[in-house]
Amino acid sequence: MSPEPAARFTLPHPRGESVLWGGSGALAAAAGELREWVAGRRLFLLSTPRVRALHGDAPAPVRAAAAAVVELSAPDGEIAKEPAEAVRLWREMAAHGGRRDSRLLCLGGGSLTDLGGFVAGGFLRGIEVAHLPTTLLAQVDAAIGGKTGVDLPEGKNLVGLFHHPALVVADTAWLGTLPREALRCGLVEAIKMAALLAPELLARIERDLDRLLAGDATALGPVVAAAAGVKAAVVARDPEERGERALLNFGHTLGHALEAAAGFGALAHGDAVAWGIRFALDLARERGWAADLAPRLTALLDRLGVPPLPPLDGAAVLAALQRDKKATEAGVRWVLPERLGQGRWGIVLPPAGIAARLGPFLAAGAAPARGL
Template structure:
């Protein structure tokens, strides 16, 4: 069992290990009241919800409810958000109730946002079941919903009271989802840790083979990086924006495909390569750095080019609405080579346009 502490005004622990979804002590420790709601989706609930329900009901008097949503990014919308709130109402959830977000990033974001809004804020325990959620979305308290105009435009910062990452769930993770999570793992090496990037290059085969030791190492190192950044910058007023490396491009692609094409990890992979190539175009880094990043991502079976049929001008319009954009124009996370990411404001749109066109 690995434990990583996230400090700050509302500290909590990330626990990483096998069997956590059946560990009644770990699941019940953060619960303060008489009501618990498990929010999951149609893919994950049949596999793991009963295990969590049984563990929670080992406490006498705890009323446990379930809300199972359709699987997929399309659920991260207002109608499903309302379903979670109605489930809390049906449960009679009081201000000391706890929501357990059992699933990937969509469930974690949606359940977390509902927790932030119910009675102006109740506790949420993140139970990530995908690699991507374990290393990224479950940590840090970013919650939210998608609109037609873009991804995560509605949301709140609402830190969980605990994160329990049960590595046993990765055994049932589809290969595509495993690869998607590895994109976010690569991100940590790209933005701040060249030693980790070297380690990933040496362990591609083990990670793709779902080797438990290799995955535990990748998850713990990724979470340690994110925990340190979130502790210093909980509301993304500075350094935390570095975690969005590749996301400005990626979110534009995701929205332009109406969330029905590449998944989140895949668009982040493409976006990181585009950010590296934009950095080279602006004279910040060498083309060889972008080539190295693209090679690693391709070894993980991830896409590194914009899907055919997407209009660069449409993507640019999406990026103007990105949350990182300011009155001075587009703002990107770029790099000066591996491990040296930085936030760059007022990026010339012609350079972005040329990068999109060449990809």
């Protein structure tokens, strides 16, 4: 079976419009728009050593249209999101003659697009950026919607801004080099949005999970395109997360705290979100919600093979929760599912109740026989 052709979406936002391409052959389909975007301008091309070795030829059509190309590099993984990395890149861009109409093109995964978007948004008070996301997590979520940020020791993405990319080109051909762990993490991000916003996408993932985890291009293409379309629609309605867009944080409140407590890079983001989804399901069931959804998501996460949690200090996780960037003066805000295709955001729960549940949850999650 041949892969479905790439899909094109537009995402309107307060400062203009993002063009999104997703699926098989997306790079070839978007080549003309990419060349027009960079034509005659200085192009800063940001990637990592590992991605450049695998996909360094991908930007070739864009390079040819630029007046000059400056190669920039960042570390692989979450370590790229150090504030010092952003400062180093700003200085390199200034030293190489960056101007307000220069362009930044990011080739890599979600950590790189988070960093690159932040760098573009801050340099000269904002230059245009485009993303060529090379991981499933970035293609279905991280590269879309304009959220950018870097980490602090106190928490994930605590410094950031909204800076929407001009283009996102998610070609599923790049996913063929990903290990199973990276595919699993990307699928968690697709599952979190499908559960609350796109039941038909959840059913597709359940049906095709084995093929998706095996990196089957014909299975991945429709999931990438559908997830991109779902996220684009939500962001268009709520570009700066003042309401409905918060549903996309399902599983992330505890997930980010787990990452911070484990030490950034020790726990994969998608795996942390998977555990955050399990905890949110527990909270929802205590309220009599998600009776139809909880068994399906639990079974799906089991099939994904998410590894046990590392040993974590409950006090450290609670402290990270309190510093969550979505918290208000009223407290930490949670996203909980009510039923398939419907959730609630902005739910503030008593810290004492969360603390009482967290210890047993962490202990069970770290056990070989999880029991959750």
